[in-house]
Amino acid sequence: MFSKILIANRGEIAVRIIRACKEMGIATVAIYSQADRDALHVALADESYCVGGASPGESYLNEERVVSAALVSGAQAIHPGYGFLSENAHFAALCRKNGLVFIGPSPESMEELSDKARLKEIMGRNGLEVIPGTQVLASAQAALAAAAEIGYPVMLKASAGGGGRGIRLVSAPNEMTQAYALAVAEGEASFGDGSVYMEKYVHPARHIEVQVLADEAGNVVCLGERDCSVQRHHQKLIEESPSPAVSRSQRKKLMELTARAVKAIGYVGVGTLEFLLDRDGRFWFMEMNLRLQVEHGVTEMLTQVDLVKWQIRTAAGVPLNFQQQNVALNGACVECRINALTPGTLSMLHVPGGPFVRFDTYLVSGISVSPYYDALLGKLIVYAGTREEAMRKMKAALCELVVEGIETNIAEQLELVSDPRFMTGQYDLTFMEGR
Template sequence: MFTKILIANRGEIAIRIIRACKEMGISTVAVYSQADKESLHTALADQAVCVGGSRAEDSYLDAKRIISAALATGAQAIHPGYGFLSENAEFARLCRQYGLTFIGPSAEVISRMGDKEAARKLMRENGVPTTPGTDVLSSPVEALKAAEAIGYPVMIKASAGGGGKGIRLVERPEDIERAFCTASAEAEKAFGDGRVYMEKYLAPSKHIEVQLLADQEGHIVCLGERECSIQKNHQKLIEESPSPGVTPGTREKLIAAAANAAQAAEYTNAGTVEFLMDKSGQFYFMEMNTRLQVEHPVTELVTGIDIVKWQIRIAAGVPLDFTQQDIHLQGAAIECRINAIKASRVKFFHPPGGPWVRFDSFLYQGCDISPYYDSMLGKLIVYSSTREEAIRKMQSALCELIIDGVDNNIEEQIGIVRDRRFRAGDYYTDFIRYFKPKLKDK
């Protein structure tokens, strides 16, 4: 087992990993930018190293500086968290080159699954259902012909995409050229790769994902599914496990498909296979995320499996000590992402409390919210024995959460969990399009 791990991230996920390491008796090294000098994760780690300027490009995305910090502090492994370098194959290769363990899948697997078009082809070849679509498109003219063959509406998506970037919904032929060009330009800016492909747009559909762990001995265990259909601008807002729209029979099929996908990719460590599911329960592969997901806590709560600790164990060569037969989903867990609307300073901060309520965050009273990074302030997570009670608990917790001085989306989240469709579990990825929040209670 490792004795020292460097966390190549910031904010709540860096804190989450530091806490897991403390419980495992592992020393930690935090890295920080000039903007994050006073951040909570730097105070909680055993050591902290400044790796550059405030912009992510000058610090958290500078692979060589991260590697240098690990070597200088004697770290044996690097945990990338999510975002930044977590799905960067070249960074994983650099770790290996300098004798550091990358806590995640191999560089080859990251490359294979990071190319969305290539990943879809691999899934088709191995019997995992995929949505009707194309290979990489060379021009708007080719896109127009493909859309006519597939049938509108369609989605133009970045081949190297993720995080909602490089995606455009097209409902009419006259919009194809603009959508193709803007999606490609956005993908080039975000990923350095402007290639795009096309998929049939399924509506209404649910966004369902299956969390899995795969050790170095070839054992694969799926930890049930998460429902991630509440989205805004292709970014998830609320996740829950188990999904209210997945039957036991469909769950078995999802688990089998996800395990098949992981085996086809020769996957190790924690990963997530994402699917779109229509009203009939038919599901289709979208992509595989080769990292820890933001929403991993809801899976941990319903399974009792600490995913972060198992990421570390698997990277150290420890085999899984449980099988698929040992996984039983108990109760219901919900996570709401709390996002800043604009950067500012936290004047007053009060997190909610109570049994099975937690707020994973980097906030403290008086801290500044940097304009350089992701807008997420934290994740409010609740667990209960039933979904109905979990919803009530979430509503109560949202009403208790106070982040004064920073415009945020707490009121929007309260409106969503109060919505009739959400409470009934009868919601799809187009939920926000028709969402009309109620006025705040007087």
């Protein structure tokens, strides 16, 4: 096991990883930008290093500076969290070159699985239905030709994408040139990679993702599914597990097929397979995220499996000590993402309490929310024995959560979970249309 880990991230995920390391007896190293000098993750880590200016390109995305900080600190491994460098094969290779363990898939695995067309081919061979799509597109003209073959509407997606960035819906040929340019620009700005591919647009549908955990010995377990269908501009707002739209028999089959596919590609670590569930009950495989998800806490509360600790363990070569039959999927869990609507300075914070209520955040009194980074302030997660009780618990927790000095979406989240369609589980990706 590692004795010291550098966390190459910021915000609530850096705090989450540091806390897991402390419980495991692992020393922690934080990195920070000039804008994050007073951040909570810096205070909690055993040591910290400034890696540059406020913009991500000057700091958290600067691969050489991140690696240098790890080497100077004597860290043996780097945990990338999510976003930033978490799915960057070049960075993973740079870590290996410098004798550091990248806590995530190998560079070779990331390179192979980043080929969306090849990944879909593998998943298709292992029984998953895949959405028709393309490999990386060379130009807007190539995109027009591909769309004519696939049929409109289509989605343009950044190859290195995540978090809903670099995605554009194209309904007609006259929209393609501008949409292609925007998807490329957003991919370059967010991930340093402007490559774009295309998929058929499945609509209406629900966004369902399956959490997997795999070790070097070839053991794979599925930790159930999450329903992430409440989204605005492809940004998730609410997640729940299990999905009210997935039956027990559907879940069993989906988990079996997912485990088989993950085993076939030899994946190691935590990963998430994303699907669209159409109104005919068919699951269409979209892509695989090779990292910890923002919403991992939903699965942790439902299954009582600490994904961050197991991500660290599997990276160190530790085999899983439990099997699929040991995974319990009882009760219901729901998460609301609390976002800042404008930059500001926190003057007062009250966190809701009670059994099975969790708020993952980096907020402390006096902290300023920077315009340079993601708007996520924290994730409010609750668990209960039934979905109905979980919904009531979430409403109570949202009413109790107080964040002053920063304009947030708490009131909107309360409206969303109180919507009769959400309360009854009768919602899909059209839920936020018109809001």
